[in-house]
Amino acid sequence: MSLLPDPERSMALLVGVHTYTHLDDxxxxxxxxxxxxxxxxxVEVWGLPADRCTVLSQPDSPAQVLDAVRRCADRAEDTLFVYYAGHGLTDPYTDELYLALPDSDREREYTALRYEYLRRAVLDPAGGVRRTVVVLDCCYSGRALVGRMSASDHVADHAMVEGTCLLTASAETRTALSPPGEPYTAFTGELVGALMRGIPGAPDPIDMDSLYRHLYRTLAAKARPLPQQRNRNTGGLIALGRNRAVAPPAPPPEPSPLPPSPLPPAPLPPAPDTAPATRPASPGAAGPSPAPPGVTEAEPDPDPGAPYDSDVWRDIEDEGVGSRPRWDLEDQRAGSRPPDAASARPAGPVSRRRILIGLAGAGVTAVAYATVRIVGGDGKKDTPAAGPGTSSAPPRKTNSTPGEERWTFPADGLMVASPVLSGQRVYVSCDNGFLYALHATTGALSWKFDTDSRPLSVPVPAGGTLYVGAGKDLYAVDATTGRRLWKFAAGEDISSLAAAHGTVFASCPDDIHTLYAVHAAEGKLRWKFAAAASKSSPTVADGAVYIGSADHNAYAVDAVTGRQLWRYAAGESVPTSPAVAGDVVYVTSATALHAIDVRTGEQHWKTGSREDASSPVVADGTVYLTDYTGLRAIDAATGKERWTHKAVATRKAPVVTNGSVYFAGDYNGGGESLYAVDIGTRKRRWAFDARGRIEGLTAAGGIVYLGVGNDLVAVNA
Incomplete structure (x- = not known):
């Protein structure tokens, strides 16, 4: 649930350049x-006092802008809002973003404001700001066109600010539009209109996720450049204004007088201890409060001598459940909470759903309940201890209808990566620094590992070990017990991993995209490979590692030596993760899907793709990807499109399994939906309303797993 920032403790800085000496006005x-x-x-939107909304038009120098940012950051205790509109320039050697000032020149990038300096000013640890929103209305082209603004390739990736929400006017190499005859630029016009009029169907107040989805849909409907958004931690929950499109609640009806009852009301029966989790009607809907955290009392085993009948139940030995208090996310982050409510984790988000403690199964005669403490009253984090005397309750029969929720696991933090399946367990990372291991069929907690850092990458299992990047560190964790095996300090933020050939490959995309090769058993560095900054994740196949780069190339690197095998010139940035099938590696760039020979790096074919295309996924001779037009199926041998399923899809890669493709999309004002499309009929089998933003998905064993807010949700495939 989002809260409107306190206007008396927030600051806004609006920077704009409309007249230039060397560029088009x-x-x-x-x-x-x-x-x-x-x-x-x-006052009906945000209500910032006039002295807390600073307008800086036509700044003379980078120093004037940076000084203004620091002054605003020093005054802001709650939220800092920074906006820039004007020309965007890029360094021809580093592809780095610069914000043009009145005297800026394309041939002299040092006359513009380097975005990295602005980012550092916003991140200054001396400031006490809790939330930051950065909005950039700029783009890049070969020259400034009349009615257009120049901008940067990969604006959002370059401009990401830790712990904030970044919203940009254009994606990839697209231009941001300033339509002739209109009072505002295309992006800012929609932004101002959304805040002024409100957004029907969006929450009140309007959070950044809802605002972004609205801007995306309205700009797409007008065939205008599409915005991008990047969030860190809870950036998507930051609100900028009240939703004027929400009608005020109707007054309650007058109660009818009733005669006094001669009998006292009958007492309600006690609620069962194993009630299933209930999903609220919307991400912000309130629900019943669980009991305070603590140690769950162990119950007697009705038949302690009976053995388990299935290997499935052996795998959930020592798993347990717990509960924690609920209160508003922002109140918790501010340190306030209801009286007598113990802290689950003082600085982390809390779940929006009750924890699921009912499990389902058949053929199990022994029942034992674990004594588990997820978080103690002293705030210290505990991990369930292994031992033969504890296990979770046997599951009850679960719902098996396709497209319906099977179970939900509420974590202590927001899901930040796609869940990963290995054997009988599903692993997921959260923004509170925890890595969770759950039973794949029941959602019961096996263990959780605290990295004491954030953000976390998607975990990668290999050979009984789980590898995860947390901040600047790479961890190896025993996949069965959750015990740490080793830690490697990369010195740079790790965004993604791959593991093969006894090596873990860690991608660090900031500034320079560094690929680290680390010995999987010992945690020692083997080699490093550097390219231009890119969020592309590594893919390993047949002794080579494949990555994309912002320098408009895709690379193949020898997995043993780190030596470059070949470089493929894509002609534009490659921000997505490659997919390898047979002798071909497939990558999506800003506007195209490429098929490349794995041995030589030569192009097999190239076909156009839409803006904001996902990473490709290859199955049975077909390449699947999503973009804002929907799900696309492309012949892997020829590059010709086979079919398209129309929808407003997200940029998350689809999942293909058991004759169906699953993908996320169609923001409906309350959240995204998960779609299942039959490959044979090409028709939609079902749709699941996630009631929140889907952070990632995977599927196996008849279940689709998706991270939604604080929850890992299992949906029957």
């Missing part, structure tokens, strides 16, 4: 500043 930018200031200071 942008008259609409001056009106952008006026319109945005008006809506942010409107």
């Amino acid at each position: 942008l008259p609409a930018v001056a009106r952008n500043l006026d319109g945005l200031r008006e809506v942010l200071t409107d």
